[in-house]
Amino acid sequence: MPLETGIAPENLSIADIDPTAIYSVTELSRHIKDALAANPKFNNLLLKGEISNFSRAASGHIYFNLREENCVIACAYFRSFQEAGCNDLGDGLQIVAMGSLNSYEPRSQYQLNIKRIIPIGDGLSALRLKRLREKLENEGLFDPERKRPLPRLPRKVGLITSKDSAAITDILTVVDSRFPNMNMVMVYATIQGEQAPSSIVRALNHLNKVSDVDAIILARGGGPSEDFMAFNDESLVRAIASSSKPVITGIGHERDICLADLAADFRAATPTAAAKAAIPDVQELRDELNDLRLRLARSYSLVLELERKDCQNLRFGLNSLRRDLDRSYNSYLMSLEIEEKESELGKKDEEIKQVLESVESGKSDLMKYKAIIAALIVLLVLVVLIFLMGRFSV
Secondary structure (H helix, E strand, O other), X not given: OOOOOOOOHHHOOXXXXXXXXXXXXXXXXXXXXXXXXXXXXXXXXEEEEEEEEEEEOOOOOEEXXXXXXXXXXEEEEOHHHOOOOHHHOOOOEXXXXXXXXXXXXXXXXXXXXXXXXXEXXXXXXXXXXXXXXXXXXXXXXXOHHHOOOOOOOOOEEEEEEOOOOHHHHHHHHHHHXXXXXXXXEXXXXXXXXXXXXXXXXXXXXXXXXXXXXXXXXXXXXXXXXXXXXXXXXXXXXXXXXXXXXOEEEEEOOOOOXXXXXXXXXXXXXXXXXXXXXXXXXXXXXXXXXXXXXXXXXXXXXXXXXXXXXXXXXXXXHHHHHHHHHHHHHHHHHHHHHHHHHHHHHHHHHHHHHHHHHHHHHHHHHHHHHHHHHHHHHHHHHHHHHHHHHHHHHO
16 A cells, blocks of 8 residues: 655654555565456467577476567466477467466566467577578588597686676686686676677687687576577677687576587586586596506506516527527538548549559550560560471471
């Protein structure tokens, strides 16, 4: 009820106020609800708009916003009123909704309680987003092949977010738990509204000029889908795709996917997940180093054992080779001795041949001598006979 005391507001004190004229928060919220329910203009009205921030609760109730360019109205589509085809509802769909405007008393928030929905088709913003996505996709800005791997151990990590963003606390908590000594280079930017894309692009360009920043996190906390429109801006998407440093996006929650996410080198579901992707865990690194140290020690021991066995095998091989060489040398000496003997035998053979040849030559001369002697004897006999015959004839 209105307050009427006849006293100027600046001079008003609690003693001058009728206690029955003071509303409680609950009473005022109930009055607002009753006023909306009693006004026929707000009952069974028809409302056209584009669905955004769509969600389905575990109870089966559906909640979303109906939006135009710069205005949104919260809507609730309770399970008892839902019809066939509700599974086709989602962000970007333009509909005509029939329902009554009501106030959710615990928060004094008005919303349209929907009784029926008539789908029309894709909304204007959804169509624009679809065309832009197709355009950038055809240019290859979302190709997995162009995405760069994240550095294993970055020297510094850049962070782009708003100064009052809850994402800062989430990311710094991750840094403290995983790598307290990590150097973070924070650049504040406007991350919501018309000025957000150009502000983020400037921050991105600044971090690209910092030589020892090896990765960049672009983070924003959760909120209605309308708050993420800046991350679908073409100039921002192109700036992310052309960044000289790997860009990690952690925008909103798991269900919030923007074009900036598609162009980023790594898309994380939340700012916390983005920080975990960029910041190495010191304990994990220690564990890996210890594991590598153990594996190196085992490998070194194995190599030493193999080398020791190789040395033994070489030693055995050398001993065997030495024996073989000794046998070969002895065989060589024996072959030299045999050759020498064979040479001596050859000489003896030559001498024997010469002797035999001499003997044969001697035999021939003897025969000649024998023939001469025989001839002389025959001659002598003839002479004697002639002599004797001469005497007898006398």
